[in-house]
Amino acid sequence: MDVAHLMQDMGRRARAAAxxxxxxxxxxxxxxxxxxxxxLRSAAPSLIEANQADLxxxxxxxxxxxxxxxxxxxxRAVEEMAQGVEQVASLDDPIGHIxxxxxxPSGIRVGRMRVPLGVIGIIYESRPDVTxxxxxxxxxxxxxxILRGGSEAVxxxxxxxxxxxxxxxxxGLPSDAVQLVGTTDRAAVxxxxxxxxxxxxxxxxxxxxxIARIIAESQIPMIKHLDGVCHVYIDAAADPDKAIxxxxxxxTQRYGTCNTMETLLIDEAIAARVLPPLAAxxxxxxxxxxxxxxxRALVPGxxxxxxxxxxxEYLAPILSVRVVTGIDEAMDHIARHGSAHTDAIVTExxxxxxxxxxxxxxxxxxxxxxxxxxxxxxxGLGAEIGISTDKLHARGPVGLEGLTSQKFVxxxxxxxxx
Amino acid sequence: MDVAHLMQDMGRRARAAAxxxxxxxxxxxxxxxxxxxxxLRSAAPSLIEANQADLxxxxxxxxxxxxxxxxxxxxRAVEEMAQGVEQVASLDDPIGHIxxxxxxPSGIRVGRMRVPLGVIGIIYESRPDVTxxxxxxxxxxxxxxILRGGSEAVxxxxxxxxxxxxxxxxxGLPSDAVQLVGTTDRAAVxxxxxxxxxxxxxxxxxxxxxIARIIAESQIPMIKHLDGVCHVYIDAAADPDKAIxxxxxxxTQRYGTCNTMETLLIDEAIAARVLPPLAAxxxxxxxxxxxxxxxRALVPGxxxxxxxxxxxEYLAPILSVRVVTGIDEAMDHIARHGSAHTDAIVTExxxxxxxxxxxxxxxxxxxxxxxxxxxxxxxGLGAEIGISTDKLHARGPVGLEGLTSQKFVxxxxxxxxx
Numbered sequence: 085m086d087v088a089h090l091m092q093d094m095g096r097r098a099r100a101a102a103x104x105x106x107x108x109x110x111x112x113x114x115x116x117x118x119x120x121x122x123x124l125r126s127a128a129p130s131l132i133e134a135n136q137a138d139l140x141x142x143x144x145x146x147x148x149x150x151x152x153x154x155x156x157x158x159x160r161a162v163e164e165m166a167q168g169v170e171q172v173a174s175l176d177d178p179i180g181h182i183x184x185x186x187x188x189p190s191g192i193r194v195g196r197m198r199v200p201l202g203v204i205g206i207i208y209e210s211r212p213d214v215t216x217x218x219x220x221x222x223x224x225x226x227x228x229x230i231l232r233g234g235s236e237a238v239x240x241x242x243x244x245x246x247x248x249x250x251x252x253x254x255x256g257l258p259s260d261a262v263q264l265v266g267t268t269d270r271a272a273v274x275x276x277x278x279x280x281x282x283x284x285x286x287x288x289x290x291x292x293x294x295i296a297r298i299i300a301e302s303q304i305p306m307i308k309h310l311d312g313v314c315h316v317y318i319d320a321a322a323d324p325d326k327a328i329x330x331x332x333x334x335x336t337q338r339y340g341t342c343n344t345m346e347t348l349l350i351d352e353a354i355a356a357r358v359l360p361p362l363a364a365x366x367x368x369x370x371x372x373x374x375x376x377x378x379x380r381a382l383v384p385g386x387x388x389x390x391x392x393x394x395x396x397e398y399l400a401p402i403l404s405v406r407v408v409t410g411i412d413e414a415m416d417h418i419a420r421h422g423s424a425h426t427d428a429i430v431t432e433x434x435x436x437x438x439x440x441x442x443x444x445x446x447x448x449x450x451x452x453x454x455x456x457x458x459x460x461x462x463x464g465l466g467a468e469i470g471i472s473t474d475k476l477h478a479r480g481p482v483g484l485e486g487l488t489s490q491k492f493v494x495x496x497x498x499x500x501x502x
Numbered sequence: 503m504d505v506a507h508l509m510q511d512m513g514r515r516a517r518a519a520a521x522x523x524x525x526x527x528x529x530x531x532x533x534x535x536x537x538x539x540x541x542l543r544s545a546a547p548s549l550i551e552a553n554q555a556d557l558x559x560x561x562x563x564x565x566x567x568x569x570x571x572x573x574x575x576x577x578r579a580v581e582e583m584a585q586g587v588e589q590v591a592s593l594d595d596p597i598g599h600i601x602x603x604x605x606x607p608s609g610i611r612v613g614r615m616r617v618p619l620g621v622i623g624i625i626y627e628s629r630p631d632v633t634x635x636x637x638x639x640x641x642x643x644x645x646x647x648i649l650r651g652g653s654e655a656v657x658x659x660x661x662x663x664x665x666x667x668x669x670x671x672x673x674g675l676p677s678d679a680v681q682l683v684g685t686t687d688r689a690a691v692x693x694x695x696x697x698x699x700x701x702x703x704x705x706x707x708x709x710x711x712x713i714a715r716i717i718a719e720s721q722i723p724m725i726k727h728l729d730g731v732c733h734v735y736i737d738a739a740a741d742p743d744k745a746i747x748x749x750x751x752x753x754t755q756r757y758g759t760c761n762t763m764e765t766l767l768i769d770e771a772i773a774a775r776v777l778p779p780l781a782a783x784x785x786x787x788x789x790x791x792x793x794x795x796x797x798r799a800l801v802p803g804x805x806x807x808x809x810x811x812x813x814x815e816y817l818a819p820i821l822s823v824r825v826v827t828g829i830d831e832a833m834d835h836i837a838r839h840g841s842a843h844t845d846a847i848v849t850e851x852x853x854x855x856x857x858x859x860x861x862x863x864x865x866x867x868x869x870x871x872x873x874x875x876x877x878x879x880x881x882g883l884g885a886e887i888g889i890s891t892d893k894l895h896a897r898g899p900v901g902l903e904g905l906t907s908q909k910f911v912x913x914x915x916x917x918x919x920x
Contacts, residue, residue: 106861106863107860188880188881192871192875194880197859201893202893285894305894325916332918337918442617443521443524445620447909450912451913451914452913452914454919456919457610462606463612464606464612474723475703475907476703477894480909480910489893489894491864492867493867494875495868498741498744498748498870500747500748500871500874501751
């Protein structure tokens with residue numbers, strides 16, 4: 085079968101499985117999840133063996149250490165995958181829940197029922213644990229899923245997908261509910277992005293070049309974020325200790341995550357007090373600083389920020405710094421250069437906190453907290469399938485609810501419209 | 503200015519106005535709405551005069567009576583527009599509302615704040631009252647809007663838009679918040695659909711060919727429905743009186759609306775009892791029936807349905823009829839031929855009602871009620887900007903809430919992530 089037909093066939097089977105899964109009860113879905121966790125544990129030796137083959141091939145092709153690290157599946161990682169699947173079993177089932185049921189003057193009762201989206205396509209890179217995580221979240225939310233992992237992880241992913249399908253079958257659910265694209269042919273991604281008839285939403289997870297390609301090619305709506313150019317704005321009324329603690333953490337707790345601060349904005353009224361000690365902390369941790377003229381005047385040796393810096397997601401120990409005249413200039417900067425991901429203000433002034441919360445148009449807006457909190461687990465969603473910086477449907481960290489939709493239900497007793 | 507630059511300029515101005523509107527308080531927005539209603543009333547003579555010019559041009563170009571009817575704006579229509587705008591003023595303001603605020607183990611409080619989408623593009627056909635309605639809904643929900651009405655209504659639309667902008671100005675809000683595309687150049691629509699940087703969502707309202715063109719061309723997400731192939735399924739356990747009343751109303755109360763039934767499905771166990779009297783009602787009202795073999799065996803003179811009939815939205819006094827073996831065949835038929843708009847079951851069997859509600863994947867699913875109820879006003883949304891058959895974001899009739907999004911807000915006291 086050629087790739088186009090292969091993907092069409094997967095789409096058709098996913099659509100059929102989705103209808104079964106949409107009506108599966110919570111107990112069946114949880115039985116499948118528990119069985120998947122058990123299958124992962126008992127298959128641990130063969131999962132690790134498959135992963136060793138992937139790792140050997142990656143090393144031969146010259147993959148760097150960070151790549152090999154993300155690809156590696158050891159006994160502990162398998163156990164964590166199994167526990168992750170069990171944790172999804174413990175989450176509330178969102179499906180079938182009816183809210184806002186109210187009687188209308190006509191006598192009908194109108195409410196909304198939460199239902200699955202249908203078929204989800206997930207395109208990801210080297211991390212094989214996504215295969216188990218994403219399968220579990222889609223299953224719990226009643227969706228079928230087509231998984232397309234990185235070609236370097238294909239043996240690991242296939243071994244994990246076999247455990248998932250075994251778990252589905254043991255609970256009497258269709259194994260087509262979770263299908264892994266087995267071919268490493270890159271054309272499969274393009275075909276998947278054209279399966280409008282069979283796939284309801286695409287969730288891409290990976291580096292910027294992957295996401296950009298998918299945005300350009302997809303004919304299917306997406307839950308995605310391209311960039312995380314996150315800001316911390318230290319207001320004139322900030323508590324200096326909180327400001328330093330938050331700005332330090334937002335940049336240095338992890339450098340490579342999308343919710344890491346990339347640009348620090350600081351009010352000119354407090355800059356002289358806060359910026360020098362903060363810069364000393366950054367410099368002690370090896371963070372390169374690139375500032376505007378006013379920032380450089382306060383911190384000897386600070387490099388110069390170019391216009392391009394303001395829009396750059398470094399994902400590295402580099403930080404751009406700008407001194408602003410106040411909250412308006414800070415919010416203008418964020419509106420112009422930000423990526424609508426996560427932005428924070430540090431202030432003790434409630435009116436300015438309120439303005440920032442209301443007016444900054446980002447998926448997460450924070451007062452006196454580190455941008456690093458923008459995460460499904462930290463937010464209490466129980467899980468995270470991705471983060472969206474779009475405004476439609478889910479916005480910010482996306483958990484089970486983001487994989488569902490609400491339809492209207494109308495309960496009548498023979499009512500007709502007059 | 504050429505059309506491309508004209509639309510770019512409108513987009514840029516809309517984006518700037520949207521930032522102002524997003525932070526406008528409820529009182530200002532309501533003041534603008536009340537002023538718009540007053541402006542419409544006092545401008546009634548000139549609105550009607552502008553409309554007369556549109557009508558004269560339409561008649562000259564040979565427009566049919568239905569078209570002229572939709573285009574006509576008389577004194578009563580102007581008063582209804584003004585009342586419609588006042589009614590939007592009386593609706594609750596959804597913006598700024600924070601829900602689900604809860605403390606997390608880290609000490610941060612996490613909630614969701616309802617915010618405007620930003621800039622909305624509305625593309626519609628001949629009805630000039632949409633200009634006022636859509637402006638009012640976008641304004642109340644804090645969004646800027648770019649309106650592109652039918653070229654036949656351009657004089658009427660411009661006169662209405664002037665009232666809207668006067669109302670905005672009198673309340674101190676930017677008149678760029680509501681902009682009407684003044685050119686009748688059709689290329690303007692194509693340009694509008696490419697303004698990804700400035701327009702967040704497109705809402706097309708009109709006939710199928712308009713919607714199909716917009717779906718094919720738009721680079722911006724849409725709230726839309728293409729078809730309304732709605733079904734009523736009369737189950738074996740239906741109350742025959744309710745079944746007849748509902749099936750009659752769903753087809754004949756209005757023929758040209760998207761929530762009108764186009765296909766009747768009926769269980770073979772009850773068909774002999776219900777179909778003949780129902781067919782007599784339809785035939786008495788001049789409804790042409792096109793049935794499968796089993797239906798035709800019960801109703802002498804019924805025409806024959808072809809495969810194409812099952813997927814057709816007639817918008818006319820024509821109904822396709824199929825006798826099925828039960829709820830599974832009915833739901834299979836709906837999944838295969840329906841348009842995910844509105845489908846109803848008539849049954850006194852609670853288990854089958856529940857299955858239908860849960861398993862039929864349409865934007866509205868009903869038990870013992872006419873499909874004609876699928877409407878924002880009937881559902882209590884207070885207004886309706888359109889109907890969506892998509893699964894992402896808003897689904898079914900879309901009111902003010904569908905023009906908004908929710909972002910995460912995080913309230914901390916200096917918390918950092920460990």
